[in-house]
Amino acid sequence: MYKGTSAHTEEVSSPLEKVYRFVDSHRDEFLQGLSKLLAQPSISTLGVGINETAKMLMDVMEESGLRTRKIETSGHPLIYGDAVVGPDKPTVLIYGHYDVQPVEPIDAWATPPFQPTIRDGRIYARGAGDNKGQLYAQLMGIRSLTEILGNVPANVKCIFEGEEENGSPHLEQVVMDNKSLLKADLAITADGPLHESGRPLIVFGVRGMVYVELTARGANRDLHSGNWGGPIANPVWRLVRLLNSMKDVKAGRVNVSGFYDRIKPITVEEMKALRAIPLDREGISRELGIRLSELPEGEDYYTKLMTEPTLNICGIYGGYTGAGTKTIIPSKATAKLDARLVPDQDPGEVFGRLEKHVAEHGEGIEIKKLGSMRPSRTPLDNPFSSVIADAMRSATKKEPIIYPSLGASLPDYIFTRILGIPSFITPYANHDESNHAPNENLKIENFIQGTKCCASILTHLAGDRR
Numbered sequence: 001m002y003k004g005t006s007a008h009t010e011e012v013s014s015p016l017e018k019v020y021r022f023v024d025s026h027r028d029e030f031l032q033g034l035s036k037l038l039a040q041p042s043i044s045t046l047g048v049g050i051n052e053t054a055k056m057l058m059d060v061m062e063e064s065g066l067r068t069r070k071i072e073t074s075g076h077p078l079i080y081g082d083a084v085v086g087p088d089k090p091t092v093l094i095y096g097h098y099d100v101q102p103v104e105p106i107d108a109w110a111t112p113p114f115q116p117t118i119r120d121g122r123i124y125a126r127g128a129g130d131n132k133g134q135l136y137a138q139l140m141g142i143r144s145l146t147e148i149l150g151n152v153p154a155n156v157k158c159i160f161e162g163e164e165e166n167g168s169p170h171l172e173q174v175v176m177d178n179k180s181l182l183k184a185d186l187a188i189t190a191d192g193p194l195h196e197s198g199r200p201l202i203v204f205g206v207r208g209m210v211y212v213e214l215t216a217r218g219a220n221r222d223l224h225s226g227n228w229g230g231p232i233a234n235p236v237w238r239l240v241r242l243l244n245s246m247k248d249v250k251a252g253r254v255n256v257s258g259f260y261d262r263i264k265p266i267t268v269e270e271m272k273a274l275r276a277i278p279l280d281r282e283g284i285s286r287e288l289g290i291r292l293s294e295l296p297e298g299e300d301y302y303t304k305l306m307t308e309p310t311l312n313i314c315g316i317y318g319g320y321t322g323a324g325t326k327t328i329i330p331s332k333a334t335a336k337l338d339a340r341l342v343p344d345q346d347p348g349e350v351f352g353r354l355e356k357h358v359a360e361h362g363e364g365i366e367i368k369k370l371g372s373m374r375p376s377r378t379p380l381d382n383p384f385s386s387v388i389a390d391a392m393r394s395a396t397k398k399e400p401i402i403y404p405s406l407g408a409s410l411p412d413y414i415f416t417r418i419l420g421i422p423s424f425i426t427p428y429a430n431h432d433e434s435n436h437a438p439n440e441n442l443k444i445e446n447f448i449q450g451t452k453c454c455a456s457i458l459t460h461l462a463g464d465r466r
């Protein structure tokens with residue numbers, strides 16, 4: 001194809017191309033900086049190294065051109081940083097977390113978790129993918145823009161949390177208390193893995209969740225099943241009968257009255273996106289060791305995963321479960337269930353429906369809520385969507401895959417509901433990042449690509465304020 005000289009020159013010398021070249025030429029330096037951050041433990045659940053990491057992170061942010069401040073909580077602090085260029089430019093709120101999971105089992109690591117090691121094009125360390133590597137990529141994107149353009153092209157506000165791996169117990173409150181500080185036009189989160197094809201991914205939402213525990217009680221102690229069997233009822237049967245009443249397994253439908261209330265029908269755009277996600281049914285069947293015929297086909301697979309709620313039994317226990325025989329009528333039976341929710345189901349309301357169902361179909365069985373999170377979804381036809389897709393295309397030279405939602409749950413509602421802004425999750429880690437597991441790693445190529453993506457997103461947003 002003929003390429004005009006002037007067009008060619010223009011392309012090569014565009015500010016964003018310069019930023020990409022800067023990123024490429026500073027690869028080793030960025031990796032060294034990341035290694036330093038990874039070498040500093042920050043295990044939130046154990047409270048290890050949190051303050052040291054927060055301090056180190058603030059220094060990196062300052063060096064990248066952000067003004068920082070620490071937001072204290074009764075748990076671990078959040079680190080805030082911003083670079084404001086003007087009210088005529090959009091404001092992007094970047095979320096990430098600097099805490100990491102514990103490292104056990106330590107023997108399974110090929111190299112120590114807090115001794116970052118590069119091998120086979122990957123950097124291995126706890127936090128490499130989840131989330132320090134992705135967070136650092138965002139910061140280096142900001143730094144590269146600042147170096148080349150003198151400033152960031154759009155207003156940037158970063159909020160980096162120190163207790164994400166601990167369930168984000170203070171994030172909601174901090175956001176509520178700092179609404180004007182965190183005011184933005186959109187939120188971007190870089191966490192999680194890319195699609196296994198390596199194509200970039202833009203995720204528009206998450207499912208919510210409500211987690212309950214059901215307890216059926218019988219006699220005040222386990223009873224001899226011969227001496228007492230017959231006249232005395234068994235709580236395990238009662239629990240099983242209740243569970244059976246909650247779902248029509250064959251039809252795949254939850255039988256709790258009102259459970260499906262408020263569910264927003266999926267849009268034409270969402271259906272189109274669901275159809276376009278590559279699905280490797282054979283691969284999944286092989287990987288999980290389940291029959292191919294058990295897997296939904298075509299868009300049905302992702303429709304079920306991303307846009308429909310579930311009611312799942314996580315565990316059921318009671319009575320004797322050891323080796324051999326023990327003839328008893330158990331005194332108690334328990335089941336733990338999680339329901340994944342989709343917009344606009346409300347976890348509190350769904351819990352109320354479950355409570356009512358249990359009262360009607362499982363007399364005397366107790367139900368307790370153990371946790372919940374709201375679902376969240378940003379409409380695909382949001383004005384920023386195509387800008388972000390263009391930005392990802394520019395940085396990766398690949399066509400992004402659009403997920404209308406994750407199957408899993410994240411506190412995305414904090415952005416969409418509390419701040420009332422669209423939220424986009426743009427993961428940069430390789431799909432085999434082994435997050436939460438031994439030998440966590442981030443491909444260097446992904447780290448560099450993430451850095452470019454961040455720079456590209458900010459640049460594209462600045463040029464296309466809608």
Ligand SMILES: [Zn+2]
Binds near residue numbers: 101
């Ligand atoms: Zn994690």
